[in-house]
Amino acid sequence: xxxxxxxxxxxxxxxxxxxxxxxxxxxxxxxxxxxxxxxxxxxxxxxxxxxxxxxxxxxxxxxxxxxxxxxxxxxxxxxxxxxxxxxxxxxxxxxxxxxxxxxxxxxxxxxxxxxxxxxxxxxxxxxxxxxxxxxxxxxxxxxxxxxxxxxxxxxxxxxxxxxxxxxxxxxxxxxxxxxxxxxxxxxxxxxxxxxxxxxxxxxxxxxxxxxxxxxxxxxxxxxxxxxxxxxxxxxxxxxxxxxxxxxxxxxxxxxxxxxxxxxxxxxxxxxxxxxxxxxxxxxxxxxxxxxxxxxxxxxxxxxxxxxxxxxxxxxxxxxxxxxxxxxxxxxxxxxxxxxxxxxxxxxxxxxxxxxxxxxxxxxxxxxxxxxxxxxxxxxxxxxxxxxxxxxxxxxxxxxxxxxxxxxxxxxxxxxxxxxxxxxxxxxxxxxxxxxxxxxxxxxxxxx
Amino acid sequence: xxxxxxxxxxxxxxxxxxxxxxxxxxxxxxxxxxxxxxxxxxxxxxxxxxxxxxxxxxxxxxxxxxxxxxxxxxxxxxxxxxxxxxxxxxxxxxxxxxxxxxxxxxxxxxxxxxxxxxxxxxxxxxxxxxxxxxxxxxxxxxxxxxxxxxxxxxxxxxxxxxxxxxxxxxxxxxxxxxxxxxxxxxxxxxxxxxxxxxxxxxxxxxxxxxxxxxxxxxxxxxxxxxxxxxxxxxxxxxxxxxxxxxxxxxxxxxxxxxxxxxxxxxxxxxxxxxxxxxxxxxxxxxxxxxxxxxxxxxxxxxxxxxxxxxxxxxxxxxxxxxxxxxxxxx
Amino acid sequence: xxxxxxxxxxxxxxxxxxxxxxxxxxxxxxxxxxxxxxxxxxxxxxxxxxxxxxxxxxxxxxxxxxxxxxxxxxxxxxxxxxxxxxxxxxxxxxxxxxxxxxxxxxxxxxxxxxxxxxxxxxxxxxxxxxxxxxxxxxxxxxxxxxxxxxxxxxxxxxxxxxxxxxxxxxxxxxxxxxxxxxx
Numbered sequence: 001x002x003x004x005x006x007x008x009x010x011x012x013x014x015x016x017x018x019x020x021x022x023x024x025x026x027x028x029x030x031x032x033x034x035x036x037x038x039x040x041x042x043x044x045x046x047x048x049x050x051x052x053x054x055x056x057x058x059x060x061x062x063x064x065x066x067x068x069x070x071x072x073x074x075x076x077x078x079x080x081x082x083x084x085x086x087x088x089x090x091x092x093x094x095x096x097x098x099x100x101x102x103x104x105x106x107x108x109x110x111x112x113x114x115x116x117x118x119x120x121x122x123x124x125x126x127x128x129x130x131x132x133x134x135x136x137x138x139x140x141x142x143x144x145x146x147x148x149x150x151x152x153x154x155x156x157x158x159x160x161x162x163x164x165x166x167x168x169x170x171x172x173x174x175x176x177x178x179x180x181x182x183x184x185x186x187x188x189x190x191x192x193x194x195x196x197x198x199x200x201x202x203x204x205x206x207x208x209x210x211x212x213x214x215x216x217x218x219x220x221x222x223x224x225x226x227x228x229x230x231x232x233x234x235x236x237x238x239x240x241x242x243x244x245x246x247x248x249x250x251x252x253x254x255x256x257x258x259x260x261x262x263x264x265x266x267x268x269x270x271x272x273x274x275x276x277x278x279x280x281x282x283x284x285x286x287x288x289x290x291x292x293x294x295x296x297x298x299x300x301x302x303x304x305x306x307x308x309x310x311x312x313x314x315x316x317x318x319x320x321x322x323x324x325x326x327x328x329x330x331x332x333x334x335x336x337x338x339x340x341x342x343x344x345x346x347x348x349x350x351x352x353x354x355x356x357x358x359x360x361x362x363x364x365x366x367x368x369x370x371x372x373x374x375x376x377x378x379x380x381x382x383x384x385x386x387x388x389x390x391x392x393x394x395x396x397x398x399x400x401x402x403x404x405x406x407x408x409x410x411x412x413x414x415x416x417x418x419x420x421x422x423x424x425x426x427x428x429x430x431x432x433x434x435x436x437x438x439x440x441x442x443x444x445x446x447x
Numbered sequence: 448x449x450x451x452x453x454x455x456x457x458x459x460x461x462x463x464x465x466x467x468x469x470x471x472x473x474x475x476x477x478x479x480x481x482x483x484x485x486x487x488x489x490x491x492x493x494x495x496x497x498x499x500x501x502x503x504x505x506x507x508x509x510x511x512x513x514x515x516x517x518x519x520x521x522x523x524x525x526x527x528x529x530x531x532x533x534x535x536x537x538x539x540x541x542x543x544x545x546x547x548x549x550x551x552x553x554x555x556x557x558x559x560x561x562x563x564x565x566x567x568x569x570x571x572x573x574x575x576x577x578x579x580x581x582x583x584x585x586x587x588x589x590x591x592x593x594x595x596x597x598x599x600x601x602x603x604x605x606x607x608x609x610x611x612x613x614x615x616x617x618x619x620x621x622x623x624x625x626x627x628x629x630x631x632x633x634x635x636x637x638x639x640x641x642x643x644x645x646x647x648x649x650x651x652x653x654x655x656x657x658x659x660x661x662x663x664x665x666x667x668x669x670x671x672x673x674x675x676x677x678x679x680x681x682x683x684x685x686x687x688x689x690x691x692x693x694x695x696x697x698x699x700x701x702x703x704x705x706x707x708x709x710x711x712x713x714x715x716x717x718x719x720x721x722x723x724x725x726x727x728x729x730x731x732x733x734x735x736x737x738x739x740x741x742x743x744x745x746x747x748x749x750x751x752x753x754x755x756x757x758x759x760x761x762x763x764x765x766x767x768x769x770x771x772x773x774x775x776x777x
Numbered sequence: 778x779x780x781x782x783x784x785x786x787x788x789x790x791x792x793x794x795x796x797x798x799x800x801x802x803x804x805x806x807x808x809x810x811x812x813x814x815x816x817x818x819x820x821x822x823x824x825x826x827x828x829x830x831x832x833x834x835x836x837x838x839x840x841x842x843x844x845x846x847x848x849x850x851x852x853x854x855x856x857x858x859x860x861x862x863x864x865x866x867x868x869x870x871x872x873x874x875x876x877x878x879x880x881x882x883x884x885x886x887x888x889x890x891x892x893x894x895x896x897x898x899x900x901x902x903x904x905x906x907x908x909x910x911x912x913x914x915x916x917x918x919x920x921x922x923x924x925x926x927x928x929x930x931x932x933x934x935x936x937x938x939x940x941x942x943x944x945x946x947x948x949x950x951x952x953x954x955x956x957x958x959x960x
Contacts, residue, residue, distance in 0.1 A: 485860065488861075488862070489860065489861050491862070491863050492846075492847075492861035492863045492864075494863070495863035495864055495865070496864075496897075499897055499898060500897070500898070500899070501897040504847040504848060504897070505847075505848070506847035506848070506849075534847070769847070769861065
């Protein structure tokens with residue numbers, strides 16, 4: 001295996017407290033030296049002056065679409081996108097066709113990952129058979145097959161009794177349940193956040209109470225069962241409060257937020273013009289919420305109530321979005337803009353660097369207890385897995401979905417200028433480097 | 448010819464008149480006052496044409512207008528068709544039922560096909576809010592929103608305003624009460640923006656489950672906006688009362704306890720109208736459920752403008768078609 | 778832009794009176810005549826002609842106004858869409874002598890449109906054309922029956938009639954558009 005030297009960057013790792021300019025030396029898929037220049041010469045040198053050198057990012061929530069929806073994305077295309085976005089570990093959500101609700105399905109997935117994935121992919125198994133919300137999947141078998149969490153993401157487990165049974169089993173297995181918290185009786189038909197804007201646009205709204213009620217229910221069940229409940233993509237201010245309260249009471253709850261909910265509000269549905277655009281690319285589930293909610297999510301992240309930033313990367317084919325707003329498939333292709341929006345928010349002073357990096361690395365690794373499977377994941381440690389990201393925190397660039405590696409070009413950020421970009425990634429010891437042509441963005445930085 | 452030495456002022460350029468520059472008419476929200484004036488004054492001229500023995504002109508000769516309705520409608524579609532024909536345009540009528548739309552063709556493919564056929568102006572009605580906006584983005588032809596979901600119905604609101612103006616002159620300070628299922632009403636929304644722009648007092652009135660609570664909250668502090676769940680209180684001092692159609696499925700969905708309960712509390716009837724200003728005008732966008740949101744004697748009474756609304760609809764739609772066709776020519 | 782005055786208020790008044798005399802002489806004293814002024818300035822001119830005819834003959838001639846915007850043949854070519862106003866012809870024109878009145882006769886296309894518009898109101902026995910200024914350059918086989926003043930012009934020039942009712946003063950001007958000079 002080639003040896004790689006990342007030279008002269010600012011090594012920053014909240015998990016170990018390291019924050020110093022220095023070198024990172026990688027050989028044989030491991031970090032061989034950290035900080036001080038190594039004695040050996042490297043096969044490849046990455047100049048990282050002015051850049052941040054960070055642990056590879058861990059994404060708890062992504063949709064790779066394979067098998068079943070290859071027109072939207074494949075394991076090969078979407079993990080390439082993950083790599084370019086700095087994500088060296090990705091948890092694949094189970095809403096595929098067929099879904100991983102049995103050990104053979106998980107084995108098939110693992111084989112696909114081994115063959116096609118550019119980064120480490122960990123499977124999330126179904127809570128219920130066929131994600132139908134009627135009968136439990138064989139959770140023990142799924143855990144044994146390698147699932148890192150259980151989820152029916154996209155289809156919340158509406159039946160409270162069934163959810164309680166799932167929690168009892170998951171608690172016993174020590175595997176977290178990642179739940180899309182949504183009370184369908186309240187959100188049914190809703191296609192954007194319920195509020196003054198949805199009523200102006202005439203679009204059916206999904207009220208915040210739909211998420212809040214489901215979070216409250218699931219926290220109550222977690223408290224009774226002792227299950228490790230992970231709240232997927234929390235989007236409401238009240239939801240953050242409930243999570244904070246549960247944590248304060250010692251209930252084993254973790255939570256994630258998406259870069260989209262941190263950066264955007266429901267106004268993205270209207271778009272930038274004076275007339276509403278009904279931008280289908282801003283349709284996402286849970287919906288983009290109000291500015292007050294966005295502020296509360298930022299506060300919750302800064303306060304440590306929210307443990308992780310997860311992309312909910314959801315690529316779609318063009319025809320899934322080129323339609324009426326209420327018929328558009330929900331989801332945003334997020335891998336390749338996550339760093340851009342997050343570092344833009346750092347530049348604006350909305351988020352702190354340490355918060356963002358922790359929520360992309362050690363935070364998610366600990367939420368799903370991934371350290372047991374991948375020693376050193378989410379940190380930079382000598383001898384640990386060589387997952388390293390080099391981020392240029394100050395380069396300005398314009399989002400051009402046609403340049404995405406992802407098959408999903410669906411983003412409401414097209415044309416948006418962002419600050420901060422992934423320059424190089426080492427995933428499992430293999431180097432990817434941004435091509436020089438993209439350095440055109442440098443000019444914008446010295447504006 | 449020698450120039451005169453006498454002091455002469457060059458003739459002033461005639462006062463610039465408002466010009467129509469929009470490609471599409473999608474909503475009344477965002478329409479400028481002078482655009483509204485231009486539509487209404489043009490509608491005046493169109494109304495005059497409708498009164499002539501011939502009743503039509505050839506101004507839009509060679510222009511193709513298509514109506515594409517994904518929802519049932521007799522009145523609006525017929526009104527647009529008559530308006531387009533009165534201006535000499537060719538008219539194509541399409542319904543979602545029985546067309547390629549039913550075979551799964553996407554909205555955008557349908558719109559592009561119509562454009563390739565040579566349609567210049569497309570009048571669209573669609574159950575999804577924003578569908579005309581999405582279509583307009585993908586087409587260079589002009590789009591007229593003939594009603595989209597709960598969002599907007601701009602020509603209805605313009606004809607309502609035109610009708611009110613004919614009777615009341617300026618609407619500044621007038622009290623217009625809109626009664627019924629405001630939450631699901633594109634007519635109420637489009638009227639709201641226009642009427643606030645005219646300086647009218649707008650009162651939204653209906654049961655709590657059928658009011659857009661968030662929109663109402665966001666309008667608190669707008670001096671001319673009011674709301675009430677009590678029709679007797681709302682109607683007091685009203686110059687115009689507009690009743691909205693109550694869809695019967697609202698009861699099935701639990702939004703009202705029963706139609707009977709709705710009638711008791713919100714039907715516009717003679718007894719309630721007596722509390723309004725003398726000469727109060729009664730309007731309804733149609734089609735009416737007589738005996739539900741409006742009593743038959745009021746629907747057909749002296750104060751009812753319902754038929755006049757329909758007649759004015761043709762003139763207003765002629766004006767809109769004419770202005771959009773003119774903007775296309777440029 | 779330079780302009781020169783062709784008629785002042787007094788000369789314009791004399792011209793209108795002379796036109797009124799000619800109309801009276803050629804229409805059997807104004808019998809069965811309807812004056813129809815083309816908007817914008819043909820209409821006040823038609824009203825002035827009616828007043829003059831009343832003074833000369835003691836007869837009251839009905840006056841209508843006609844908007845021709847919807848009958849133009851150049852909707853597809855214009856940069857400024859003509860704004861449309863209601864026409865109003867207060868009497869039936871069936872069997873009458875309609876005198877169309879306009880301020881300036883140029884290509885003849887407005888008159889062609891006016892003839893179309895008129896036919897939508899009825900079937901007059903005959904239609905005559907009265908204009909304050911004929912500036913030439915006809916593009917259609919149309920000629921005026923009553924002309925206030927013939928003014929030879931170049932296509933670069935335009936003729937502007939100003940009327941107190943519309944413009945606050947009376948007068949006729951020839952305006953020459955200056956050719957833009959490059960930098």
